[in-house]
Amino acid sequence: MSRVQRGDWDQWWRSAAIYQIYPRSFxxxxxxxxxxxxxxxxxxxxxxxxxxxxxxFSPFYxxxxxxxxxxxxxxLDINPEYGDLETxxxxxxxxxxxxxxxxxxxxxxxxxxxxPLFKQALAAEPGDAARDMYMFRxxxxxxxxxxxxxxxxxxxxxxxxxxxxxxxxxxxxxxxFDASQPDFNWENPKVHDFFRSYLRFWLDRxxxxxxxxxxxxxxxxxxxxxxxxxxxxLNYEGPNSDNGRALDVGPFFNQPGVHDIYREWRQVLDEYGxxxxxxxxxxxxxxxxxxxxxREDEMSQAFNFSVVNCHWEPAALRKVIRRTxxxxxxxxxxxxxxxxxxxxxxxxxxxxYPSGANTDNGxxxxxxxxxxxxxxxxxxxxxxFLAGLPGSIYLYNGEELGLPEATTLPDExxxxxxxxxxxxxxxxxxxxxxxxxxxxDPGSNFGFSPxxxxxxxxxxxxxxxxxxxxxxxxxxxxxxxxxxxxxAVRRDLGLGMGESTWLDSDPEVLALQVTGANGRxxxxxxxxxxxxxxxxxxxxxxxxxxxxxTPGIGSSPSSNHSRKDQIAPGQTLWIEI
Numbered sequence: 001m002s003r004v005q006r007g008d009w010d011q012w013w014r015s016a017a018i019y020q021i022y023p024r025s026f027x028x029x030x031x032x033x034x035x036x037x038x039x040x041x042x043x044x045x046x047x048x049x050x051x052x053x054x055x056x057f058s059p060f061y062x063x064x065x066x067x068x069x070x071x072x073x074x075x076l077d078i079n080p081e082y083g084d085l086e087t088x089x090x091x092x093x094x095x096x097x098x099x100x101x102x103x104x105x106x107x108x109x110x111x112x113x114x115x116p117l118f119k120q121a122l123a124a125e126p127g128d129a130a131r132d133m134y135m136f137r138x139x140x141x142x143x144x145x146x147x148x149x150x151x152x153x154x155x156x157x158x159x160x161x162x163x164x165x166x167x168x169x170x171x172x173x174x175x176x177f178d179a180s181q182p183d184f185n186w187e188n189p190k191v192h193d194f195f196r197s198y199l200r201f202w203l204d205r206x207x208x209x210x211x212x213x214x215x216x217x218x219x220x221x222x223x224x225x226x227x228x229x230x231x232x233x234l235n236y237e238g239p240n241s242d243n244g245r246a247l248d249v250g251p252f253f254n255q256p257g258v259h260d261i262y263r264e265w266r267q268v269l270d271e272y273g274x275x276x277x278x279x280x281x282x283x284x285x286x287x288x289x290x291x292x293x294x295r296e297d298e299m300s301q302a303f304n305f306s307v308v309n310c311h312w313e314p315a316a317l318r319k320v321i322r323r324t325x326x327x328x329x330x331x332x333x334x335x336x337x338x339x340x341x342x343x344x345x346x347x348x349x350x351x352x353y354p355s356g357a358n359t360d361n362g363x364x365x366x367x368x369x370x371x372x373x374x375x376x377x378x379x380x381x382x383x384x385f386l387a388g389l390p391g392s393i394y395l396y397n398g399e400e401l402g403l404p405e406a407t408t409l410p411d412e413x414x415x416x417x418x419x420x421x422x423x424x425x426x427x428x429x430x431x432x433x434x435x436x437x438x439x440x441d442p443g444s445n446f447g448f449s450p451x452x453x454x455x456x457x458x459x460x461x462x463x464x465x466x467x468x469x470x471x472x473x474x475x476x477x478x479x480x481x482x483x484x485x486x487x488a489v490r491r492d493l494g495l496g497m498g499e500s501t502w503l504d505s506d507p508e509v510l511a512l513q514v515t516g517a518n519g520r521x522x523x524x525x526x527x528x529x530x531x532x533x534x535x536x537x538x539x540x541x542x543x544x545x546x547x548x549x550t551p552g553i554g555s556s557p558s559s560n561h562s563r564k565d566q567i568a569p570g571q572t573l574w575i576e577i
Contacts, residue, residue, distance in 0.1 A: 012101060013209065013277040013300055014334040015496025015517075016053035016392045017487050022342050023060045023082050024068060024457060025435040026397055031453035033445065035435065037083035037091050044094050046469070050400060051487035054101035056211050056279075058342055060088070061107075064114050066180040067417055068433070070105075070213060071112035075198050085205075092206050101208035103279070108195050108261075109214040110181040113162070117194075118182050122163050126171055133191060135174035135183045137224070144172055145224050147252060148231040151178050152421035155231075155252075176217060176252055178417045186218045186257070192264060199268045209277035209300070212262075215293065216282040219258045221251035234361075234422045248283040262298040279303065279336070287320065287327040294333035301392065304336045308344060311355040312378055314508045314528040321389075321510070322502070328391070337386035338394040339379070346396070346432050349405035351378035362416075362427030365408040373553075376402045377570045380482060380550045381526055384572040387490055388514060388524030388548075390498045395483075398436050401467050402479030405431040406460070413459050434458045440465030482550070489548050489574065494518045506533045509567065513538065513577075522547065526572040533567055539575045540565045548574035 027039030037060065047055065059069035060082045069079070078084050095102050111118060117133050124130035126138065136159065137144040147155040157179045159168040174183045184191050199210070227250035229236050236246040248254075262278065269276040277300035280293040286306065293302040306320045328335040339347040345359040352375025353359065353368075363369075379402065387393045409431050411419075416428030435456045438447030445456040446464045465471065472478035490496060494517030505511040508529030514522050523544075527533045538544075552568025567573055 011275050011277075011300075012053060013275075013279075013392060015390070015494075016101070017051065017387070017490070017496070018054045018056055018103065018392060018394045019047065019050065019052040020056045020058065020341060020394060020396045022058045022397055022433060024058075025433050025448075027436070027438070028445070028449040028453065028456070031450045032081070033449060033454040033456045034081050035448070036081065037078065037087045040091050041087070041094060044098065047095075047100065048098045049484065051484055051491065052100065052395070054103055054208065055095060056103040056394070057105060059105045059107060059213075063112055064180065066112070067178050068415065070107055071110075071114075071178065071181045072107050073112040073114040074116075075106075075111075076201050089205065096206070102206075103209040103211055103277070104202060104207050105213055106195070106198065106210045107213045108184065109217045110175065110177060110183045113180045113182055122159070125165075126167055132185055132188050133194075135185050135220070137172050137174070138170050139172060140170045143231075144174075146226045146230050147174070147176075147224075147250070148229060148233040148246070149178070149421065150176055150233060150248075151418045152234045152423070152426065153231065174220075176214075178421065180417075183220075184218070186220075186261065187222065192261070196264065196268055199265060203269070203272045203276065208275070209279065211279050211281060212299070213281055215262075215280035215299075215302075216248065216254045216258060216284055217252060218261060219255040221255060223251075225251050227251055234418070234426050247285060249285070254282070254284050254289065259292065259295075259298060262293065266297055266299070277301065287323040290324075291327035291331050291333065294328070295331045301334065301336050303338055303341075303394070305338075307386070308338055308341075312351050312382075312528060313355050314510060317528065318510050325500070335389070335391035336394060337389060337391055338396075339382055339386070340396040340399050340432070341394070342396065342433055343429055344432065346379075346399065346403060346405045347382065348372075348375045348379035348399070348402055349407065351375045351382065352404070359405075361425075362418075362429060362431055363405055363407040364411060364427050367407070369407055370404070372404055374570070375404060376479070377551060377553050380479060381552075381570050381572040383483075384486055384548060384550050384574070385510065385524060385526040387486055388495050388522065388572075388574055389512065390496060390500050390514065392496060396432075400480050400483035401436070401469065401472060403436070403467060406434040406458075407431060408461065409434070410459065415458070430458055434460055437464040437468035439468050439470040477551075486548055493520050493522055493547070493574075493576075495522065495524075500524075503536045503538065505536050509533045509535075511536045521577050523575045523577060524572070525567060525575065527552070527567045527569050530569050532569065535565055535567050535573075535575075538577055539573075541577060543577070545576045546573055547576050548572075 026035040029038035061072045062074040063069045121131045143156040149155045156172040159171040229246040233246040240247045240249045280302040290302040352370025418428035435448040444451045472480040497517035500512045500514045503511040511525040550572045552571035
């Protein structure tokens, strides 16, 4: 039996449906082709009608946008392209007035090289205290070690080209990501002070939580030893690789010291109430490692990347869900369920490929294309299955429209730094970041912008209008209306706060009996096979009632299943018993 339990049930994040807004791509209010906070304000009715409990905002801080906002030049302000602090306060107040919470992104592993702290470090001489805020090392003939950037190339860049000072000739700075994103030195207590002040600044404004970027990467092995991967992490095949790409392993990931940082942060958040939350973006290799981040005195949640990385395979998915539930229960934390985000090919596209296909490097027009119908059917099914389980679920803006990856994005339009740093081998993440379609009008970037606006910052596919909110509103079988129903039924049944038990089932069927917080019992069941499969016997009682159904592969959108005792391939059912 799996049950979410720790603390009081009024800690909203334990069972919340949380919606990620990528500000640059959500809604453009002023016609410059870039989403903004005023655009979010205009869509408050939409967010409320969707039925979510909270919004997570990807970075909206001032930034030169070398990595679309994850290169922060000021942690205490708003990027002028997105608005200002006054507009953010209005967004926050409106969300709270409608019963929704707000989570913001904190980027503590690195800043932009435009941040005043890094500029001060460059202006100082080697050995000055200002440089101790970042990871500078002296090495005469080569890089200080063999570490590679996650975006391609070396993780070390020379200092002298940035300063022009002869005294910097043998000095390097560390950047695990782009050269424009220097890594903070978390061995320095002043870095700790800086981020505690950051937390209090935004908590004082009323934010409800923080998503911690690269939560597993802040602390590096102080000896800076060579790692097993080497400098080419994007074209690596070895013991720590996945489809020719290095995993997040090595002396700069998942070091024990990161947990001390989050214990500090937990104490800061507790000053404001135990309902303020932290969620870790920790790309670690097992659910057990993820659980280490959500022990009682650390974070509230960790993203379940073990599920994100799982293919459409019943045995593998069953195993990873079980392990997630067990690992979370071992530390008394709620599991999280997530299938898409701004760093991952959208799951409506991933599931349209044969199991095992590698999409991690992005998809271009010259690559094999997915089966869109199968991809969408499976995406709805997987989302509904996870949404029926105890814990919280994270949704990425646009998935409620069934949006696929923009797989034919022109290569010349790409902005992800991975594309250039990999010598144009790895297309990167732009395909999941294309602005949302709100209407069928191409003259307004499909409603993303006002009429007559500048082109969207990333070009939208020509068929985006048919997937728009406008096109889906009046269709009762649209993905949008399915998501609305799913979230409403989930809340009505109290499934996120319930307890679950696995049921015996066909090998290609996953089935759990979930008792909601209000005592109502539902069997959540999905068929990952290729043909009709039997339902668990408990669901065929005369009193059993289907309360939610996705279409199976080859089924009409409104059909449930052809026989009361069977489930269609690619289908998920919620059956109240």
